[in-house]
Ligand code: C2E
């Protein structure tokens with residue numbers, strides 16, 4: 211199927227602009243053989259390229275382009291399908307915006323179009339040309355340095371306790387993973403993640419339960435989370451726990467059970483955050499809202515977890531505003547390479563800023579993901595890049611340190 215990809219990238223400082231002509235000539239040969247056409251714009255710093263052709267070939271060429279060392283921060287802006295090519299001339303012309311008069315450069319580009327109908331701005335692809343040529347999105351181009359410009363240096367203060375030491379008949383355990391502010395080197399919160407006694411996943415733990423047993427087990431497990439946290443010497447550290455929204459609705463006096471377990475372990479409600487996962491529909495919204503009011507009234511903070519995954523993300527936020535939201539790994543993954551993810555995360559940030567809701571990003575694995583999110587304005591992160599969950603323990607944190615130039 212005829213496929214279009216548009217990307218933007220940044221020319222490496224050590225590549226002379228003069229070298230571009232021969233680079234384009236070599237690329238043309240390859241593209242021509244693969245029946246891939248398009249146009250390449252350059253503004254002195256950034257490239258903007260549209261590639262069109264058979265899906266497989268366009269994707270293969272785009273992959274090769276992503277690995278080309280002469281440019282960096284390659285961001286895919288559009289991947290779409292259509293009936294005909296916009297720029298069908300064989301050969302990929304290099305169009306240097308600086309050589310054209312500002313007022314008619316856009317028309318000059320459109321005049322290069324080969325589609326049967328006049329190219330119009332009803333087309334998303336062509337709207338991207340306009341924003342690139344007019345540089346209206348430029349403040350959103352975050353030029354992040356390469357991954358190896360940071361070292362991640364783990365501390366040596368990891369500690370664990372044995373599950374038996376907190377409860378001789380514990381039916382579950384917890385792993386703890388920090389949410390950190392990497393630049394101020396602060397642990398913002400520790401999240402308690404449910405595990406089976408032998409360290410199996412939450413899914414393993416829940417799969418042998420059915421019906422309302424799940425909610426009872428979910429709530430009851432928090433007693434062990436608080437006991438482990440206390441025995442790990444949590445003191446005034448903030449602790450996050452996960453709960454299914456329906457756990458608070460279905461289990462009678464659930465908030466009282468939580469508050470008692472908090473007090474029994476020498477903790478205070480003000481240091482606890484309850485994270486609700488939106489993976490399941492909140493079917494009894496009024497009852498859920500009531501328990502949230504009770505939680506808030508007792509001093510516990512609330513967070514919407516997995517924000518942006520599943521359904522009801524925006525609707526849930528319209529109905530109820532938590533103290534914080536956690537952006538899901540599905541949106542964080544490869545954010546530095548994806549225009550759509552960048553636009554969505556920027557919209558979430560804008561929305562949360564207007565509502566004074568704190569944001570953290572979960573599942574950060576790559577330095578580039580972290581750097582992009584930090585440039586966009588997020589300062590709290592959770593992910594393997596900094597610390598993996600540690601069973602019955604608090605892991606070491608690998609804090610980033612900028613490498614100094616030799
Ligand atoms: P969550 O609350 O979003 O927790 C983060 C999950 O992402 C954890 O998976 C963690 O191990 C994983 N993770 C953290 N950093 C990274 C990373 O860099 N890359 C990747 N790929 N994964 C990362 P885990 O522990 O398997 O938990 C899965 C989900 O189970 C949790 O997602 C949470 O929604 C749920 N869960 C955990 N504990 C409880 C609980 O006590 N009660 C309930 N109802 N659900 C729980």
Ligand code: MN
Nearest residue numbers: 401452485515
């Ligand atoms: Mn969570």
